[in-house]
Amino acid sequence: DQQVKQNSPSLSVQEGRISILNCDYTNSMFDYFLWYKKYPAEGPTFLISISSIKDKNEDGRFTVFLNKSAKHLSLHIVPSQPGDSAVYFCAATYTNAGKSTFGDGTTLTVKP
Amino acid sequence: EAGVAQSPRYKIIEKRQSVAFWCNPISGHATLYWYQQILGQGPKLLIQFQNNGVVDDSQLPKDRFSAERLKGVDSTLKIQPAKLEDSAVYLCASSFTSGSQNEQFFGPGTRLTVL
Numbered sequence: 001d002q003q004v005k006q007n008s009p010s011l012s013v014q015e016g017r018i019s020i021l022n023c024d025y026t027n028s029m030f031d032y033f034l035w036y037k038k039y040p041a042e043g044p045t046f047l048i049s050i051s052s053i054k055d056k057n058e059d060g061r062f063t064v065f066l067n068k069s070a071k072h073l074s075l076h077i078v079p080s081q082p083g084d085s086a087v088y089f090c091a092a093t094y095t096n097a098g099k100s101t102f103g104d105g106t107t108l109t110v111k112p
Numbered sequence: 113e114a115g116v117a118q119s120p121r122y123k124i125i126e127k128r129q130s131v132a133f134w135c136n137p138i139s140g141h142a143t144l145y146w147y148q149q150i151l152g153q154g155p156k157l158l159i160q161f162q163n164n165g166v167v168d169d170s171q172l173p174k175d176r177f178s179a180e181r182l183k184g185v186d187s188t189l190k191i192q193p194a195k196l197e198d199s200a201v202y203l204c205a206s207s208f209t210s211g212s213q214n215e216q217f218f219g220p221g222t223r224l225t226v227l
Contacts, residue, residue: 036218043205043221045218046215089154099160100216102154104152
């Protein structure tokens with residue numbers, strides 16, 4: 001039973017446009033969500049996070065939205081740049097758990 | 113600040129052989145994680161240490177996998193004997209504490225191929 005799902009394996013957008021990556025979860029105990037970015041041959045790196053007490057968190061070009069009732073979150077990248085091309089993982093955790101449960105990732109390609 | 117170090121970066125072995133991976137976390141990070149990432153999937157937690165104690169090893173196949181963090185700093189993950197399905201990237205990560213809001217810092221991973 002996969003508790004964190006990223007249903008789009010890949011996404012392609014034009015440079016300068018918006019990229020929207022989606023993530024769904026099933027465990028209502030999750031109260032903290034993170035997005036990681038991964039380049040080939042490197043480990044994932046932390047990008048942005050959101051607590052379940054918020055519905056939006058913004059950091060520069062990156063914004064994460066959380067819809068608790070729908071158990072859905074999304075990552076918006078505006079404007080998209082070729083350097084954003086990578087695999088993006090959604091991860092979820094809950095208080096005192098420490099460990100994160102990851103989705104299978106979405107490969108984003110930003111075309112110049 | 114130095115990142116999480118892992119070695120080797122690549123390893124090819126035959127099934128039934130043994131293999132060991134090493135990880136040195138970021139200095140001062142109490143929590144260390146080992147993940148298995150199979151191609152096309154997200155990282156799956158194998159074991160989590162808090163200092164030198166095991167916090168969670170519920171998904172570690174204990175009949176063949178073992179891990180230790182004897183002095184609460186670096187860690188080794190061993191597979192004995194290896195199976196074909198163990199082919200994956202093994203990621204080590206560390207965080208300052210084990211709290212849910214602590215981001216994890218990942219090493220580059222060890223790509224294991226079992227023939």
